Amino acid sequence: MYKVAITGLGTVSVLGSDLENIADALKSGRSGIGIDEERIKLGFESPLTGIIKDFDPKKWLGRKQRKTMPDFAVQAYAAAKQALDQSGLNEDDLHNDESGLIFGCDSSCIAALDQVKRLKERGETSLIGSGAVFRSMTSCVTMNLNTIFKTRGAAWTISSACSSGGHAVGQAMNLIATGQQERVICGGAQELNWQSMCSFDGLSAFSSCTHNPAQASRPFDKDRDGLVPSGGAAAIVLERYDLAKERGAEIMGLISGYGFSSDGEHISVPGRDGLVRAGAKALKQAGLSPADIDYICAHATSTPAGDNAEAANIKTLFADSLQGNGPRISSTKSMTGHELWMSGASQVVYTTLMNRYGFTAPNINFSTGDDDTAGLNILTETDDRPPQKALLNSAGFGGTNSCLVLEF
Amino acid sequence: MTDAEIIERINSALAEEFELELGELVPEAIFKDDLDLDSLDAVDMVIVLEQEFGIKIKKDEAFKAISTLGDLHKFILTKKDEAA
Numbered sequence: 001m002y003k004v005a006i007t008g009l010g011t012v013s014v015l016g017s018d019l020e021n022i023a024d025a026l027k028s029g030r031s032g033i034g035i036d037e038e039r040i041k042l043g044f045e046s047p048l049t050g051i052i053k054d055f056d057p058k059k060w061l062g063r064k065q066r067k068t069m070p071d072f073a074v075q076a077y078a079a080a081k082q083a084l085d086q087s088g089l090n091e092d093d094l095h096n097d098e099s100g101l102i103f104g105c106d107s108s109c110i111a112a113l114d115q116v117k118r119l120k121e122r123g124e125t126s127l128i129g130s131g132a133v134f135r136s137m138t139s140c141v142t143m144n145l146n147t148i149f150k151t152r153g154a155a156w157t158i159s160s161a162c163s164s165g166g167h168a169v170g171q172a173m174n175l176i177a178t179g180q181q182e183r184v185i186c187g188g189a190q191e192l193n194w195q196s197m198c199s200f201d202g203l204s205a206f207s208s209c210t211h212n213p214a215q216a217s218r219p220f221d222k223d224r225d226g227l228v229p230s231g232g233a234a235a236i237v238l239e240r241y242d243l244a245k246e247r248g249a250e251i252m253g254l255i256s257g258y259g260f261s262s263d264g265e266h267i268s269v270p271g272r273d274g275l276v277r278a279g280a281k282a283l284k285q286a287g288l289s290p291a292d293i294d295y296i297c298a299h300a301t302s303t304p305a306g307d308n309a310e311a312a313n314i315k316t317l318f319a320d321s322l323q324g325n326g327p328r329i330s331s332t333k334s335m336t337g338h339e340l341w342m343s344g345a346s347q348v349v350y351t352t353l354m355n356r357y358g359f360t361a362p363n364i365n366f367s368t369g370d371d372d373t374a375g376l377n378i379l380t381e382t383d384d385r386p387p388q389k390a391l392l393n394s395a396g397f398g399g400t401n402s403c404l405v406l407e408f
Numbered sequence: 409m410t411d412a413e414i415i416e417r418i419n420s421a422l423a424e425e426f427e428l429e430l431g432e433l434v435p436e437a438i439f440k441d442d443l444d445l446d447s448l449d450a451v452d453m454v455i456v457l458e459q460e461f462g463i464k465i466k467k468d469e470a471f472k473a474i475s476t477l478g479d480l481h482k483f484i485l486t487k488k489d490e491a492a
Contacts, residue, residue, distance in 0.1 A: 130448035
């Protein structure tokens with residue numbers, strides 16, 4: 001098995017438009033959540049949402065390319081381009097069978113709605129326009145990036161609800177570890193619009209803490225009342241470690257373990273041992289024991305049932321090492337909201353940024369836990385010790401779980 | 409509307425739709441080689457021109473044979489004459 005290096009990061013996030021600003025937001029506990037007035041008019045139970053500021057798709061790609069790309073796909077391009085530039089790889093280095101793309105994404109809702117609306121307005125399918133078919137597929141990210149970057153290896157999108165991004169990074173890591181790819185740009189992308197969130201809103205799963213949006217997402221806190229939907233795109237350049245070293249690339253970290261599992265239980269209620277099984281597999285692949293982990297970047301989304309289940313999973317997996325000073329735990333979703341399809345990948349970007357900028361991000365809005373979180377070392381303040389060996393949890397509807405181990 | 413005005417409207421519509429410079433839009437320009445417009449762009453070109461001039465193009469065999477901008481100008485001028 002080959003070692004797998006992280007050599008580039010990029011993201012378009014509700015926390016900022018460049019890595020330095022995002023690192024600053026994570027360090028200072030700044031929230032990217034606000035109110036969408038339109039959702040109030042439309043009858044949403046919650047108008048809270050992550051808000052991306054200062055992203056202009058026209059600055060990144062021309063009209064011809066954007067024709068086949070909804071905004072979140074352009075954001076995925078922007079994230080991938082940032083990551084590629086940071087890695088020092090040229091686009092020429094990607095024009096071969098050993099370079100691939102794997103992203104996590106599980107909807108392209110607004111594009112599907114747009115094509116139907118246009119047909120009804122214009123009365124002929126030939127008047128819908130040439131871009132709609134490509135925009136409306138969940139694989140629109142990788143099909144478009146493949147034509148732009150001209151990679152010739154893996155090119156597909158993984159759909160597994162809110163663990164899509166985690167599985168995308170994990171599969172990319174495994175393809176490199178087994179020698180099937182030399183480098184993969186991987187990540188996750190999540191559209192940010194009310195259309196894709198309206199039916200989810202109807203499940204009463206979203207926070208209604210509208211009087212203070214920055215305090216709405218409060219993972220693990222006893223007063224949490226639901227998640228805040230969010231989105232954007234995150235990308236990571238993964239490379240075979242020996243090849244990255246050979247070309248003189250800066251190694252920002254290693255992905256040393258990936259584990260997956262599914263619950264086989266309820267469609268929306270997470271199980272009590274799915275993340276245990278995925279985490280144990282990830283640690284085994286990394287050759288580590290739970291006691292080696294000093295930071296858990298939790299999936300915790302601020303829903304009562306989900307956070308309870310994750311806390312129970314962490315307690316089972318880390319049982320012996322929770323005595324005394326257990327691993328520090330925080331959910332970056334306390335600041336970003338739940339980035340859904342993107343979140344498993346953005347956790348990789350955020351955790352790597354924490355290491356590079358020398359801190360571990362707090363779980364903002366956590367003030368009081370409950371019986372489920374008792375004994376867990378949930379960070380209420382920024383810690384000036386960066387993560388060294390981190391476990392990143394991600395879980396999705398249907399009970400699909402992804403765990404990644406990062407080492408710095 | 410004069411022929412020159414119609415040609416100007418065609419060129420403006422194409423420049424807007426495909427982010428082309430008006431200076432590129434010479435009659436000799438070949439869509440595929442000079443303007444980088446492919447078969448998918450042709451789908452959108454039909455929509456733009458049908459909406460601009462209120463004509464039907466899609467199933468016209470003569471449209472499928474077009475390869476240069478000059479060919480397109482002649483095609484639209486003929487269509488406008490037929491409609492008049």
